[in-house]
Amino acid sequence: MIVDWILRRYPTAWRERYEEELRDVAASQGITLGLILDLLVGAIDARLHPRLVPSYAGGVLLPANEGAVLSWESCRLACGALLGVLSWLVWSVLGLYALIGIYSLVKTLDSTPLVSLTGSDTAAALSWWVVALIVGPSLGNIVIRRLVRAGWQWQPSRYVALALIPLVMVFWLAQGGDKRSLTPVPDRPCYEINWSGRIVCEYEPID
Amino acid sequence: MPNSETGKLDHMGRFTEQALLILVSISGGPKHGYAITEDIESLTGQRLGAGTLYGAIARLEARGLIEALAPSGRRRPYRLTGAGELALRERLNVLTAVTGAGQQRLRENLGAIGQS
Numbered sequence: 001m002i003v004d005w006i007l008r009r010y011p012t013a014w015r016e017r018y019e020e021e022l023r024d025v026a027a028s029q030g031i032t033l034g035l036i037l038d039l040l041v042g043a044i045d046a047r048l049h050p051r052l053v054p055s056y057a058g059g060v061l062l063p064a065n066e067g068a069v070l071s072w073e074s075c076r077l078a079c080g081a082l083l084g085v086l087s088w089l090v091w092s093v094l095g096l097y098a099l100i101g102i103y104s105l106v107k108t109l110d111s112t113p114l115v116s117l118t119g120s121d122t123a124a125a126l127s128w129w130v131v132a133l134i135v136g137p138s139l140g141n142i143v144i145r146r147l148v149r150a151g152w153q154w155q156p157s158r159y160v161a162l163a164l165i166p167l168v169m170v171f172w173l174a175q176g177g178d179k180r181s182l183t184p185v186p187d188r189p190c191y192e193i194n195w196s197g198r199i200v201c202e203y204e205p206i207d
Numbered sequence: 208m209p210n211s212e213t214g215k216l217d218h219m220g221r222f223t224e225q226a227l228l229i230l231v232s233i234s235g236g237p238k239h240g241y242a243i244t245e246d247i248e249s250l251t252g253q254r255l256g257a258g259t260l261y262g263a264i265a266r267l268e269a270r271g272l273i274e275a276l277a278p279s280g281r282r283r284p285y286r287l288t289g290a291g292e293l294a295l296r297e298r299l300n301v302l303t304a305v306t307g308a309g310q311q312r313l314r315e316n317l318g319a320i321g322q323s
Binding site for chain 2: 018039042045046
């Protein structure tokens with residue numbers, strides 16, 4: 001199934017010429033991570049060199065040509081994958097930093113029921129960050145596939161959306177809690193969380 | 208100075224070595240993709256991935272060094288063209304000269320080390 005998905009990433013002319021043979025060799029080798037990566041790199045290479053295989057375009061035979069074609073159409077798979085990986089990495093790093101207390105997002109989590117559920121804000125934040133990382137792409141894929149079936153064509157946004165959906169999830173979760181104002185009580189103790197360096201005081205809500 | 212046929216095996220980037228192995232494999236007679244990977248594995252211990260194999264085959268076909276025969280079922284055999292045979296001979300001659308020089312120098316160097 002994954003081999004079929006990867007083979008569909010090859011250009012049409014390439015598939016018409018080599019797909020059956022590629023599938024035959026891939027089936028004989030057995031599906032391994034190495035084979036999957038090899039086929040993915042092959043698909044990117046084929047996209048970058050779409051004229052390696054002679055093809056008809058508008059009724060005109062285009063001869064084989066090894067030159068790379070650096071148009072958006074030719075590098076769509078490579079550029080999209082690169083964009084997706086980069087945005088996912090950026091989201092992961094920024095999300096982690098935000099949720100362990102450097103940025104203000106964790107402040108909004110302080111006042112949500114998630115904190116009382118897990119006992120500490122950082123534990124809650126990290127738990128939801130991990131959940132978002134795991135569940136986000138799946139939910140994103142479902143949403144995007146439905147949009148594509150409905151006629152949505154702009155490919156780069158598919159990869160950006162995959163990275164944005166976990167962010168939206170966490171933000172939505174953070175917004176769902178108790179938003180009453182909080183103020184420190186003077187005689188309540190403050191303490192430092194060792195591994196994040198944050199100063200935390202006991203709070204009491206003001207009605 | 209390489210002539211035009213030898214030059215056809217140059218500038219293949221990461222496919223250079225694989226292209227040479229494919230030419231060697233089908234120099235013994237036409238073979239389809241699966242048979243080529245099996246043959247190369249028995250020769251070198253290295254198994255070519257399907258994507259790499261067909262990336263190299265496409266380049267060799269585009270340069271006129273190999274040609275496809277009529278398919279039998281899902282498998283299509285490939286054979287050397289005249290240009291492919293010439294390019295392979297010339298590349299192997301170069302490699303033989305390099306191998307011989309390397310072996311000779313190693314022997315001389317080992318002899319010098321043995322005497323010291």
